[in-house]
Amino acid sequence: MSEEAGIDKFIRSDLVTLGGYSARKSPDTLEGKVEVPVESIIKLDANENPYGCSPRVNQALATCPDLNIYPDSGQTQLRKLLQGYTGVSAENIVAGSGSGDLIDLILRLFVEPGDEVINCPPTFDMYRFSTELCHGKLVEVPRDENFAVKVNAVKAAISQKTKIIAITNPNNPTGTITPRQDILKLVDTGLPVLVDEAYYEFSGETVAPLVSQYNNLMVLRTLSKWAGLAGLRIGYGLFPPKIADYLLKIKLPYNVNMAALVAVQESLKDIDYLMDRVKAIIAERDRLFDELKKLKWLKPFPSQANFILCSVLNGKASELRQKLQDKGILVRYFDKPMLRNYIRISVGKPEHTDALIKTLQEIGRGINV
Numbered sequence: 354m355s356e357e358a359g360i361d362k363f364i365r366s367d368l369v370t371l372g373g374y375s376a377r378k379s380p381d382t383l384e385g386k387v388e389v390p391v392e393s394i395i396k397l398d399a400n401e402n403p404y405g406c407s408p409r410v411n412q413a414l415a416t417c418p419d420l421n422i423y424p425d426s427g428q429t430q431l432r433k434l435l436q437g438y439t440g441v442s443a444e445n446i447v448a449g450s451g452s453g454d455l456i457d458l459i460l461r462l463f464v465e466p467g468d469e470v471i472n473c474p475p476t477f478d479m480y481r482f483s484t485e486l487c488h489g490k491l492v493e494v495p496r497d498e499n500f501a502v503k504v505n506a507v508k509a510a511i512s513q514k515t516k517i518i519a520i521t522n523p524n525n526p527t528g529t530i531t532p533r534q535d536i537l538k539l540v541d542t543g544l545p546v547l548v549d550e551a552y553y554e555f556s557g558e559t560v561a562p563l564v565s566q567y568n569n570l571m572v573l574r575t576l577s578k579w580a581g582l583a584g585l586r587i588g589y590g591l592f593p594p595k596i597a598d599y600l601l602k603i604k605l606p607y608n609v610n611m612a613a614l615v616a617v618q619e620s621l622k623d624i625d626y627l628m629d630r631v632k633a634i635i636a637e638r639d640r641l642f643d644e645l646k647k648l649k650w651l652k653p654f655p656s657q658a659n660f661i662l663c664s665v666l667n668g669k670a671s672e673l674r675q676k677l678q679d680k681g682i683l684v685r686y687f688d689k690p691m692l693r694n695y696i697r698i699s700v701g702k703p704e705h706t707d708a709l710i711k712t713l714q715e716i717g718r719g720i721n722v
């Protein structure tokens with residue numbers, strides 16, 4: 354037995370076989386493997402903001418004071434700032450190192466071994482990952498052919514062991530919205546319902562104002578997308594106060610760093626600038642959709658987020674992704690039960706759309722469509 358295999362017997366046995374979360378690779382790792390310099394790579398694979406963060410954030414971070422001091426673990430100032438942005442009271446708010454941190458924390462709060470988490474694939478894979486880390490059981494209720502949540506099927510899947518119903522809204526990777534009345538039907542079951550609104554700023558649809566009215570409704574948000582802060586890791590959730598208190602109790606101390614706090618402060622001072630860029634991304638999403646539709650070998654799905662899912666009707670999605678990557682354009686591809694042969698394209702700047710469409714046209718000529 355090799356030295357490396359020998360250590361496995363000390364590792365938690367369930368983790369030895371756990372399917373990890375497949376995070377996007379950094380463009381740096383593609384040095385020498387693509388036909389363009391790494392700096393020219395067009396990154397449309399992780400739903401990041403192509404315009405970056407507010408310039409105010411860069412300026413403030415250059416002179417950020419107090420980096421030798423731990424941030425406030427109770428997040429007092431941060432929660433007040435987020436109260437100002439969301440209109441939801443600070444006592445309902447808990448922030449995390451990205452909203453992914455909060456998904457992990459929420460599942461650890463509710464899920465004991467054998468407990469069930471309902472989600473509706475195809476959807477964001479972190480719910481599976483964090484459920485499995487807690488020894489929970491993921492109960493998957495597939496969406497319909499238009500990727501809508503089947504509310505009655507979700508209700509039928511509820512058991513004595515159900516601890517959380519998770520709905521991503523708009524859904525990643527499909528871009529689909531679940532109407533408020535459907536979410537309320539799930540909230541009315543009395544079970545904890547987690548609505549992930551990572552892309553809220555692109556859809557305008559939210560159930561955040563309802564958090565104060567229900568003791569079982571939780572909403573997750575992030576600054577990774579609309580505020581262009583994915584690299585700084587800052588997200589938050591809106592919770593009934595009792596759940597917020599539990600989360601504050603079990604989170605790691607200082608889980609939001611000082612730079613992220615400064616970045617939130619500055620972003621919220623520059624909200625008009627950032628929202629103008631959100632509007633530009635929404636306009637570009639609509640143009641990208643129209644352009645993709647013209648390529649008869651791709652079928653784009655309407656999206657309320659900052660990405661577009663496409664079914665690849667001719668050729669293999671994995672090969673398409675590779676060909677685009679060779680030309681320096683990164684997209685996400687899927688080949689799993691409900692997403693056989695799909696790619697997901699994040700919305701970039703107009704010049705990114707132009708380069709993508711030109712390359713897709715060239716690839717299309719090669720597959721004779």
Ligand SMILES: Cc1ncc(COP(=O)(O)O)c(C=O)c1O
Binds near residue numbers: 450451452525575576
């Ligand atoms: C639906 C959804 N939720 C949560 C996240 C996590 O975002 P972050 O941890 O950057 O806040 C993502 C990231 O892509 C997402 O798509």
